[in-house]
Amino acid sequence: MAKANAPVSKNEVYEVEFSDLTHDGSGVAKVEGFPLFVPNGLPGERAMVKVVGVKKGYGFGRLMEVIEESPDRVDPPCPVYKKGCGGCQIQHLSYPGQLEFKRKQVKDVLQRIGKIENVPVLPTLGMGDEPWRYRNKAQVPVGEREGRLITGFYQKRSHEIVEMDTCIITGDTADEAIQVVKEILNKYGITPYDEARHKGIVRHVIVRFGKTTNELMIVLVTNGKDLPNRKKIVEDIVNSLPQLKSVVQNVNTKKTNVIFGDETKVLWGSEYIYDYIGDIKFAISARSFYQINPQQTKVLYNQALKYAELTGDETVIDAYCGIGTISLFLAQKAKKVYGVEIVPEAIEDAKRNAELNNLDNAEFAVGESEVVIPKWKEQGITPDVIVVDPPRKGCDEALLQTIIEMKPKRVVYVSCNPSTLARDLRILEDGGFKTLEVQPVDMFPQTTHVECISQLILKEGN
Numbered sequence: 193m194a195k196a197n198a199p200v201s202k203n204e205v206y207e208v209e210f211s212d213l214t215h216d217g218s219g220v221a222k223v224e225g226f227p228l229f230v231p232n233g234l235p236g237e238r239a240m241v242k243v244v245g246v247k248k249g250y251g252f253g254r255l256m257e258v259i260e261e262s263p264d265r266v267d268p269p270c271p272v273y274k275k276g277c278g279g280c281q282i283q284h285l286s287y288p289g290q291l292e293f294k295r296k297q298v299k300d301v302l303q304r305i306g307k308i309e310n311v312p313v314l315p316t317l318g319m320g321d322e323p324w325r326y327r328n329k330a331q332v333p334v335g336e337r338e339g340r341l342i343t344g345f346y347q348k349r350s351h352e353i354v355e356m357d358t359c360i361i362t363g364d365t366a367d368e369a370i371q372v373v374k375e376i377l378n379k380y381g382i383t384p385y386d387e388a389r390h391k392g393i394v395r396h397v398i399v400r401f402g403k404t405t406n407e408l409m410i411v412l413v414t415n416g417k418d419l420p421n422r423k424k425i426v427e428d429i430v431n432s433l434p435q436l437k438s439v440v441q442n443v444n445t446k447k448t449n450v451i452f453g454d455e456t457k458v459l460w461g462s463e464y465i466y467d468y469i470g471d472i473k474f475a476i477s478a479r480s481f482y483q484i485n486p487q488q489t490k491v492l493y494n495q496a497l498k499y500a501e502l503t504g505d506e507t508v509i510d511a512y513c514g515i516g517t518i519s520l521f522l523a524q525k526a527k528k529v530y531g532v533e534i535v536p537e538a539i540e541d542a543k544r545n546a547e548l549n550n551l552d553n554a555e556f557a558v559g560e561s562e563v564v565i566p567k568w569k570e571q572g573i574t575p576d577v578i579v580v581d582p583p584r585k586g587c588d589e590a591l592l593q594t595i596i597e598m599k600p601k602r603v604v605y606v607s608c609n610p611s612t613l614a615r616d617l618r619i620l621e622d623g624g625f626k627t628l629e630v631q632p633v634d635m636f637p638q639t640t641h642v643e644c645i646s647q648l649i650l651k652e653g654n
């Protein structure tokens with residue numbers, strides 16, 4: 193039945209032409225001006241589409257057949273992509289096509305949400321010919337099939353776990369480690385967590401590894417402190433994975449989608465693993481944020497260094513600093529760097545990382561950036577450059593006001609969400625800053641996630 197005023201009906205098939213892509217990678221086609229969002233459709237393509245849902249003002253479709261292919265269409269190399277794995281969204285789009293999709297998305301959102309016009313959005317810096325096997329972390333949910341514990345992925349838009357042995361964006365190290373852990377958990381009859389009944393033991397298996405050091409950490413997230421045969425499980429894991437440096441248990445008893453709980457315990461080895469970005473060595477513990485694509489992280493941080501324009505005399509504030517990665521990159525070229533971060537373990541890592549690299553001009557504080565930085569202002573700290581790298585929700589408005597009052601010469605804004613970047617750039621522009629340029633960096637090939645870095649300067653007379 194067609195909904196009132198909708199020119200399409202559910203379950204009917206239409207021939208359409210795609211004109212655009214949404215931020216989540218669906219093709220956009222119009223039937224008599226009525227937009228249909230269709231996963232896997234690409235701009236320029238003609239296709240047969242079955243309508244699967246009709247809402248007020250728009251609908252959803254399923255791609256049945258492509259009649260005229262876009263030159264940007266490629267055959268996705270990953271077998272589970274076609275089965276509806278939720279990890280990647282645009283494997284069917286050529287890599288140059290993905291880079292342009294991301295640049296265009298940033299440009300559109302800056303204009304639409306931030307009214308930021310005439311600011312160059314540069315071509316996305318990508319991974320060249322090898323936009324695969326880039327992740328240094330895999331976090332896989334645990335489920336059950338025929339009485340056995342399986343590891344896999346969540347089917348798109350659901351919590352159904354589909355078994356998966358290999359992930360083409362993570363690569364062999366993580367694949368092997370996950371299979372090993374899965375077999376060991378099965379050997380000792382460990383039950384998978386069942387979300388619906390809130391019963392069972394293991395919720396997630398997380399593998400973190402240093403791409404430059406090959407050091408490996410395994411984290412078992414459990415629904416309670418109890419892990420039967422814990423000693424034997426750990427012994428078997430240690431004996432099976434030569435690069436292993438750390439086995440950690442994290443306890444999460446909450447009914448939540450959030451992966452980590454509050455309690456973390458080292459079961460074997462070290463509390464952290466090491467990795468290098470450029471010349472700087474980082475210690476990374478189980479719960480600390482660490483960029484997942486180290487090759488592109490170097491590109492991103494070099495861009496941060498370029499935009500900070502340091503000569504050696506500057507005081508820098510790095511807000512949302514994680515384990516101090518950007519702070520320490522900049523500390524090599526600045527007089528003094530202050531970093532602030534909300535996760536206490538990350539700040540412990542940041543302090544350890546400063547020592548590890550003999551950088552004694554970096555100071556770190558635990559807390560909310562919007563609370564700590566105003567205090568630094570009261571204490572008379574006057575930064576020349578402020579770097580922000582907030583989570584997806586962007587900067588707290590109180591922090592933006594403090595930045596406006598502190599009047600640094602430059603602001604470097606690193607963002608993983610163009611919408612909140614656009615909103616915050618508008619506030620900073622209204623407060624006396626000018627955005628000079630925005631550089632998208634592809635940290636997450638094959639997915640629709642977009643990372644950007646932008647440089648702002650204080651306008652004359654402010």
Ligand SMILES: C[S@@+](CC[C@H](N)C(=O)[O-])C[C@H]1O[C@@H](n2cnc3c(N)ncnc32)[C@H](O)[C@@H]1O
Nearest residue numbers: 481483512513514517533534560561581582583
């Ligand atoms: C996108 S990460 C950036 C980390 C770091 N700059 C990096 O490149 O590795 C954002 C960080 O902000 C932290 N965070 C979230 N809310 C915060 C707040 N209100 N104040 C300070 N840090 C916060 C998170 O724990 C996370 O480490």
